[in-house]
Amino acid sequence: MLSLxxxxxxxxxxxxxxxxxxxxxxPTAADVKERIAPPEGQHLYDVWYAKGNRIYQCNPELTGFQxxxxxxxxxxxxxxxxxxxxxxxxxxxxxxxxxxxxxxxxQMANPVDTYPTIYYFPDGSWTASGHPLATTxxxxxxxxxxxxxxxxxxxxxxxxxSTNGYLSHANxxxxxxxxxxxxxxxxxxxxxxxxxxxxFTAYFMAYTDEEGLAALKKEKEEWDALSxxxxxx
Ligand SMILES: *[C@@H]1O[C@H](CO)[C@@H](O)[C@H](O)[C@H]1NC(C)=O
Numbered sequence: 001m002l003s004l005x006x007x008x009x010x011x012x013x014x015x016x017x018x019x020x021x022x023x024x025x026x027p028t029a030a031d032v033k034e035r036i037a038p039p040e041g042q043h044l045y046d047v048w049y050a051k052g053n054r055i056y057q058c059n060p061e062l063t064g065f066q067x068x069x070x071x072x073x074x075x076x077x078x079x080x081x082x083x084x085x086x087x088x089x090x091x092x093x094x095x096x097x098x099x100x101x102x103x104x105x106x107q108m109a110n111p112v113d114t115y116p117t118i119y120y121f122p123d124g125s126w127t128a129s130g131h132p133l134a135t136t137x138x139x140x141x142x143x144x145x146x147x148x149x150x151x152x153x154x155x156x157x158x159x160x161x162s163t164n165g166y167l168s169h170a171n172x173x174x175x176x177x178x179x180x181x182x183x184x185x186x187x188x189x190x191x192x193x194x195x196x197x198x199x200f201t202a203y204f205m206a207y208t209d210e211e212g213l214a215a216l217k218k219e220k221e222e223w224d225a226l227s228x229x230x231x232x233x
Pocket of ligand 1: 130
């Protein structure tokens, strides 16, 4: 109700509103600002809460990310559909994210490009994305994301995916309400090889097209039929 009121009184700021770190709640498609929204015809079909760590290594001789390299990212994903926070409850993990060296032409140790890969436990499907297509970092006047405290919010497109299953239908993934996890300050990279482990949380939102929605519906029916057949309780 309050947010509706704010929208009515300040249409402009409502349209471009991002969540502040203190605001909780599962985001919907309407919360994804235009800058990082997937193209027309894409529909949100799941939202997970992610909680994990980003590992940075100090390599003073390298320039990317001001000497700090994100050598790995890992987090558990928790379902949010029909649930209320807190989502990160032991035993409720439904997936995970980690960075995988999926590109066959980039198979050296510690490649500059790793692919954030989401794995879905129920059917083992997965999707991986390359560089974000759009982020909030370069946004004019943006203060709340991608700064020295919180990771950016961004839009990713699937680069590699499993050939079937729930996540094979994810064409785009939006990372929203990212908190913490930022790259350490450049001037703190003093010791070659030093590792810093930064915790982070975020929501990951999976989008698919009409064809994907139809496939998801069909797969759910098949799953439900199997459940009915084999679940004796
Ligand atoms: C894989 O790596 C090559 C060489 O760096 C690059 O040109 C290509 O775009 C990459 N493929 C994907 C899907 O990211």
